[in-house]
Amino acid sequence: MQIEVKGRNVTVTDELRECVQRRFEKVGKQVSDLAVLEVELSEERNPANPDSHVAEATLHLKGVTLRARDASRDAKHAINLISEDMARQVKRHRDKRRGRREARAETAPIPFEPPLAEPPGGAAAAY
Numbered sequence: 001m002q003i004e005v006k007g008r009n010v011t012v013t014d015e016l017r018e019c020v021q022r023r024f025e026k027v028g029k030q031v032s033d034l035a036v037l038e039v040e041l042s043e044e045r046n047p048a049n050p051d052s053h054v055a056e057a058t059l060h061l062k063g064v065t066l067r068a069r070d071a072s073r074d075a076k077h078a079i080n081l082i083s084e085d086m087a088r089q090v091k092r093h094r095d096k097r098r099g100r101r102e103a104r105a106e107t108a109p110i111p112f113e114p115p116l117a118e119p120p121g122g123a124a125a126a127y
Helices: 014-023 025-030 075-106
Strands: 002-008 036-043 053-061 064-072
Touching: 002 014, 014 025, 014 075, 025 075, 036 075, 053 075, 064 075
Parallel strands: 002 036
Antiparallel strands: 036 053, 053 064
16 A cells, blocks of 8 residues: 655654554555555644644545545544544445455356256157
C-alpha cells in the first residue's frame, strides 16, 4: 500500500509521517499493494471549536474508495481515530466481497454433461 501524507495549514513532520505509517500497518496487510492511501492533516482556526486538528484518510481500492474523517485536540489522536475507522471499513469491505464470492460459488450452474453413449445394439434394442 502506498501512503501519501499531506498537510494543509500544518507542516508534516517526520514524526507525524511515522505515526501514520505505524497506525495504518494493519490496514496495509489487508489490502493490495496497489492500493493508495491519502492522509490529509489540517488545522481549523475556529476559536469556538476545541477540536482543531483534523485528519482525513482516503483509501483508493480496486472498484471502491473508502473515506474517514475525524477531529481532535491533538493530531496524533485524530490519526488514531481515522485509522480505527478505516480498519473497520476495510474489514467490512473484505467480508462483503468474501460473502459474495462464496454465494456465487454455491449457486454456480452445473456444467452440462452429455448422456453416456450406449453400446452398439445396446439396452434400448433389448426391449
